Amino acid sequence: MEQATGVLRGSTHDDVVLESIQFNEEIRGIMAPAPAPENASSFTALLELPPTQAVELLHSPDCPAAAREPPCHVSTNQKPYLLCSYGGNLTFPSNAALIERAAKFSVFAGENSPPEDVARLAPVAVSGVVKNEPQETDSNPSSTQGCVSDPAVDTKNQKTAKRKEREKKGKGSSKKSKSVADECSGDGEKLPYVHVRVRRGQATDSHSLAERARREKINARMKLLQELVPGCNKISGTALVLDEIINHVQSLQRQVEFLSMKLAAVNPRIDFSLDSLLATDGSSVMDSNLTSMASPVMWPENLANGNRQHFQQQWQFDAFHQPLWGREEANHNFMTPEHSLLSYDSSANSASLQSNQLKMEL
Amino acid sequence: MRNQRSVKQEFLRKWITGLRRYSCDEKKNMSFLERKKAIKLSADIAMASTRDKTTRWSQALIANASSSGDTLTGSSKNNSSRSRKKMLMMRRRRPKVKSAKKEMSASCIAKRLVQKRTRKLKNLLPGGESIDEGCLVEETLDYIESLRAQIEVMRYLVTASQLIINPYP
Numbered sequence: 001m002e003q004a005t006g007v008l009r010g011s012t013h014d015d016v017v018l019e020s021i022q023f024n025e026e027i028r029g030i031m032a033p034a035p036a037p038e039n040a041s042s043f044t045a046l047l048e049l050p051p052t053q054a055v056e057l058l059h060s061p062d063c064p065a066a067a068r069e070p071p072c073h074v075s076t077n078q079k080p081y082l083l084c085s086y087g088g089n090l091t092f093p094s095n096a097a098l099i100e101r102a103a104k105f106s107v108f109a110g111e112n113s114p115p116e117d118v119a120r121l122a123p124v125a126v127s128g129v130v131k132n133e134p135q136e137t138d139s140n141p142s143s144t145q146g147c148v149s150d151p152a153v154d155t156k157n158q159k160t161a162k163r164k165e166r167e168k169k170g171k172g173s174s175k176k177s178k179s180v181a182d183e184c185s186g187d188g189e190k191l192p193y194v195h196v197r198v199r200r201g202q203a204t205d206s207h208s209l210a211e212r213a214r215r216e217k218i219n220a221r222m223k224l225l226q227e228l229v230p231g232c233n234k235i236s237g238t239a240l241v242l243d244e245i246i247n248h249v250q251s252l253q254r255q256v257e258f259l260s261m262k263l264a265a266v267n268p269r270i271d272f273s274l275d276s277l278l279a280t281d282g283s284s285v286m287d288s289n290l291t292s293m294a295s296p297v298m299w300p301e302n303l304a305n306g307n308r309q310h311f312q313q314q315w316q317f318d319a320f321h322q323p324l325w326g327r328e329e330a331n332h333n334f335m336t337p338e339h340s341l342l343s344y345d346s347s348a349n350s351a352s353l354q355s356n357q358l359k360m361e362l
Numbered sequence: 363m364r365n366q367r368s369v370k371q372e373f374l375r376k377w378i379t380g381l382r383r384y385s386c387d388e389k390k391n392m393s394f395l396e397r398k399k400a401i402k403l404s405a406d407i408a409m410a411s412t413r414d415k416t417t418r419w420s421q422a423l424i425a426n427a428s429s430s431g432d433t434l435t436g437s438s439k440n441n442s443s444r445s446r447k448k449m450l451m452m453r454r455r456r457p458k459v460k461s462a463k464k465e466m467s468a469s470c471i472a473k474r475l476v477q478k479r480t481r482k483l484k485n486l487l488p489g490g491e492s493i494d495e496g497c498l499v500e501e502t503l504d505y506i507e508s509l510r511a512q513i514e515v516m517r518y519l520v521t522a523s524q525l526i527i528n529p530y531p
Contacts, residue, residue, distance in 0.1 A: 214496060221499035228506060239472065242479035245502060249486050252509040259516040260402035264394055266523050 370511050372412045373405075377515070380404030403427060409512045417504050418497065422489020 226232040226241055229248045235241050381404050407427055410420035484490040484498060487505055 218496055218499060221503065225499060225503055225506075228503060239475040239479055242476065242483060245506075246479060246483050246486060249483070249502065249506060249509070252506065252513060253486070255513050256405065256509065256516065257402060259513060259520055260405060261398045262520050263401050263516065263523065264398035266520060266527060 366511060369412055369508075370515050373408050373511060374515050376408035376411055377405050380408055405512060405516060409508050413504070413508065417501055418493055419488045419490065419501050419505050420508075426488065 225245055229245050232241050232244045235244060406423055410423040413420035487501055493501055
């Protein structure tokens with residue numbers, strides 16, 4: 001009763017108990033025909049409704065209750081997020097059976113996987129704490145557990161709280177609702193709190209949150225790197241993965257050096273590629289095309305063609321295609337980058353454009 | 363990721379332009395090593411310019427090349443010097459933390475190993491010393507991709523020129 005309403009409000013009024021009781025009765029009256037899974041006598045069942053419906057129900061009662069809605073930032077578009085924190089003036093629920101039922105609802109919600117936010121809210125709501133003053137850190141499960149172990153509460157509360165913890169961990173949702181809090185505040189409702197959902201045992205101050213966000217970002221990028229570098233998938237552990245990455249980068253750089261050395265060795269002049277390629281006669285290169293490493297030579301051939309016969313491009317390219325494509329099936333992977341170099345599709349116009357562009361640039 | 367084809371095309375185009383510039387400027391015959399250096403440099407610059415200064419390693423590469431008095435990077439000198447100054451300032455701003463204590467806990471050891479390797483990676487990357495760890499991984503990703511594309515194009519060029527010279531192996 002008080003517990004449920006306290007969760008609902010999240011504001012700082014002290015004299016709210018009477019009004020909360022009243023509100024709760026109103027809710028109960030509304031909830032009776034509601035399509036909640038069980039006989040919904042607690043607020044948590046309300047949470048299992050779709051958000052819009054819940055909002056309707058919440059907003060339908062009279063002003064004193066509705067006026068307290070904004071702090072709960074239940075908006076039609078937004079998912080209702082609830083605060084969970086500890087305070088001094090709590091009145092813990094005396095009805096343990098209610099709590100147990102609520103816990104069951106929340107578990108049930110978790111199994112059914114209703115709108116995710118609702119399901120996530122259920123455990124928070126049922127943990128049964130009232131926020132007394134605006135605080136920055138909240139929804140700390142350890143703190144709730146500390147609250148729950150209040151001497152006024154019997155062991156059943158602890159059990160349900162533990163169940164909640166397990167469920168929370170089982171869901172594995174360590175989602176930070178910081179961004180949602182931002183968009184909530186951007187909604188026009190003034191929220192003095194940062195709503196965060198954290199895993200058990202993790203701190204919730206802003207620094208650690210930022211740290212965690214940064215770490216997660218870095219970890220995601222590291223995973224990408226692992227996929228990129230061959231052989232890194234099976235390795236676990238940052239240091240070894242970094243080792244592999246370093247080796248890979250070093251080997252790539254060495255390859256570049258080696259290839260540039262080879263290029264310098266193959267040709268006596270520095271502008272080897274252009275002159276020699278442009279001056280190449282078609283026939284001699286054509287023969288070599290039919291041998292193994294033929295595909296890369298098509299490229300200089302195309303350059304030459306592009307230079308000389310602008311209008312007979314298409315014709316020539318087609319003629320090229322016929323004899324070579326049949327033979328170069330095996331070197332297909334070689335073909336594609338070569339073709340890509342000159343956008344060498346069936347549309348020979350683009351290829352000619354490309355080679356002409358090259359010429360004009362030079 | 364980026365379109366690999368277009369990247370390779372762009373790279374090839376710029377590289378050939380750079381090589382051309384070399385041959386036009388210096389009529390004398392260059393030694394083997396000089397040529398190799400010129401080829402590699404023009405290739406690196408071409409690869410870096412395909413990134414269009416969106417990544418830090420490309421900026422650093424161009425900056426280093428221009429600082430060494432290379433003729434190819436004439437127009438980009440101003441930009442690169444500005445970026446270099448920025449990078450130097452960044453380096454100065456970030457304080458160097460030297461941990462003097464010698465904890466032997468497992469997590470500490472692991473952290474130290476990772477730090478060592480991160481430093482090594484930073485040294486490998488052009489302009490990597492002044493990158494913070496968050497961007498380091500991104501830059502490495504980009505750099506590896508670019509290197510791969512560069513190597514592929516160079517390899518094809520090598521085989522092509524080899525075949526032209528010796529058409530009948």
